[in-house]
Amino acid sequence: MASTPLTLDTINPKVLECEYAVRGEIVILAQKISHLPLIIIIIMLCSQILYCNIGNPQSLGQQPITFFREVLALCDHPALLEKAETRGLFSADSIERASEILHQIPGRATGAYSHSQGIKGLRDKIAAGIEARDGYPADPNDIFLTDGASPAVHTMMQLLIRSKNDGILCPIPQYPLYSASIALHGGTLVPYYLNEAAGWGLEIAELKNQLETAKSKGINVRALVVINPGNPTGQVLAENNQKQIVDFCKDEGLVLLADEVYQENIYVPDKQFQSFKKVARSMGYGEKDISLVSFQSVSKGYYGECGKRGGYMEVTGFSPEIREQIYKLASVNLCSNISGQILASLVMNPPKVGDESYESYLAEKHAILSSLARRAKQLEDAFNSLKGVTCNRAEGAMYLFPNIDLPKRAIEAAKAVNTAPDAFYARRLLNATGIVVVPGSGFGQVPGTWHFRCTILPQEDKIPAIVSRLTKFHKGFMDEFCD
């Protein structure tokens, strides 16, 4: 009997092409090491593995926001609301909020599939939250609740990409969800380089240049991805920069895909988050002028709820026919997980002044954000103190992306073992110190430059140890490979 085995030769080649360095080679190596017998780990490393590769705050000790978890627990087990003892275990406003949410769910059934865009009452709350944030109205029918922001990004790529001739403008460096998703859907990534010397600034001249180059190669550029605050680069766009970007998309007929998941992670007093929708509306542009998608997630911010899988996209400026198609795609998976939906509504509508939980909520939020700001600065300073390393400040997001001027001999040594030079450095770093970072080649960089992405998430008390181990390793590495 003939069989058609699934091999690397016969697998979907788009699956082969797509790479996702955040959980790539270095991380897998780290996981292998962590599974080795203890004695070997002790011999190999000074102490335990420190995962600085992924924006996964709660895996490194960050605590969830109490009020959010209270509401979620009550919604997961509504029978609790019928017990008198529950009042002794939960805050009054969490009970009230859970009751309000359950009232908006038919049959109070949190285990039922919801509307494919998400529960209407929750979308109403999210739209109200967007309006309060931006000062411009938001329509609940424009909201599609998803299992994190990533599925929403995939949906848009699916709609936009017909063939390899369709291109999507992406920042370099970029969060590799975009490159992976474009590869998976068979499109072409059209890179635009952020300017490292100018704090990872986004220049319109560069956008225009790359657009023209792509067009001359016969590529239909369909959309522009902007990550603000940036990942891995952490820059927060200035408002006039955003206006230029909006005009660019409007003039060129590009869909603006605004990844705004780090909107609550801003660490510098001289910058502020403005949503692209707010900027566009402030310029007098409405539904007819610009097609805009904003992605938000519950995984980042000060809530850091990665494992809950919650998020949404707000879709404006599309025809009813396209809206129907987006709905259709959402309906094939029926709906996103309800707990994640509820969390998204809490994130966009947290406790307010006067609520019983407001003070403790605010204290928790403030503690997390100020700690992140401190860690960002400590690590930035540490990287900048290393020989041959320069590091732009993290204005926002959760990462640092230092530039290493690798010595020629290190580059040659890397080539000799068939490894990218920054991966070579990262592997040595892991083996020597247990620190896991992601090589810059996983995000894209100007050819001939080398970086790695390191999160600012290890707990504050671990930072000194990280800095000293890193410093020691780096000195040893440079001594070994410098002329």
Next chain:
Amino acid sequence: MSSKSLDYENLNENVKKCQYAVRGELYLRASELQKEGKKIIFTNVGNPHALGQKPLTFPRQVVALCQAPFLLDDPNVGLVFPADAIARAKHYLSMTSGGLGAYSDSRGLPGIRKEVAEFIERRDGYPSDPELIFLTGGASIGVMQILNTIIRGAHDGILVPVPQYPLYSATISLLGGSFVPYYLEETANWGLDIGNLRQSVTQARSQGITISVLNVALAYLVYLCICDKVRAMVIINPGNPTGQCLSEANLKKDTITPYIEILFNAHPFMLLQWRRYTRFSISLSPNVSGQIFMGLMVSPPKPGDISYERYVRESKGILESLRRRARIMTDGFNSCRNVVCNFTEGAMYSFPQIRLPPKAIEAAKSAGKVADVFYCLKLLEATGISTVPGSGFGQKEGVFHLRTTILPAEEDMPAIMASFNKFNDEFMEQYETRGLFKDVKRNGETSTCCLHKLASPEKQLASPPSLIPTFM
């Protein structure tokens, strides 16, 4: 301003082709009517809790505790949660590094994958490797991920039963693959249809493909594999929408090059695993609450556990009720005029065949609707019962069905079946006798009289099925 960058004309063709009737036209119309104040009974999707089924208590207790671990430190937690739920919450939390809020391994928490593998081994009597388990945010995602790995282009076919749950047709469309149907035979309790396969082989022969045949079914499938048309075969067991449970003999015969076998024989195996891992890792991890529910599903309370009695009572109660409702519904449909219905052996659906009179089919055409869509819309408007037309799942040409669920509450069932029966009678009355009323002039006055009623329903002639079913 230049024209909109994304409009219907320049939309990905695969998205246009993709259809998913379960939340398609009927559901959208039902939602509209609901907004206008009409009472709707949603039987379009297998959504038990939406129709009043209560969640099991123990899993909800455990997940609530995992959701809010600070409860575990509260001295009063034992007043509200039983000890075994508390212990189990601690057990699952210890498997995580950071609780429910941290991304897990992209394949899911190793501890839970181990529980799943152990469950499979207990159930089947054969070992199962946790490294081959990928936990997903619902089964649909798993289906899509696997098909994404297999389908390279239009020359890659996936064998899918017809009727089928339209996740398969929708996903194959989206991925640009080919849907290769194998028809289930309604009169043989939805078993594999040999007649159809014979026809397909004849068709293949006419295209110049030579096949020496001993076993027609096997040969057809082999032919497809040789020509690289078919890369995988979908089997839905118990069936959706058809509800049949395949026998062991059936499975042995029908399962040719199942996907899992392919994976085991593939070279190089580990690199292939790595590639599938990459594809899964882009979505980072499935939601952790869902993973814990899966753990609870495969290792429920055991005899002797505090929550055991209640758990058994709740789950048995639900399953026995489903069995009774399956019976009520099947019998109810079979007692309706022009309706025949196979018994729901498993799953959650009833898939009655409605023998639509020619006049009804004509009326549907004039209204620009597929015949079963026409019937289901009328059913919805008359009774509020929201079903999914059989064309959404695939069926032989000229044969019509609708899918409903067996999920409405038991006490509501008799009224629902009576409501359906009444509507169906009126519909059949209208379309069987329409045109047979003659205006009779008597004493200068015109009156109408009915010439005759049809003695028996007209037989629907099942025309040879086309290889590519159209899903509306």
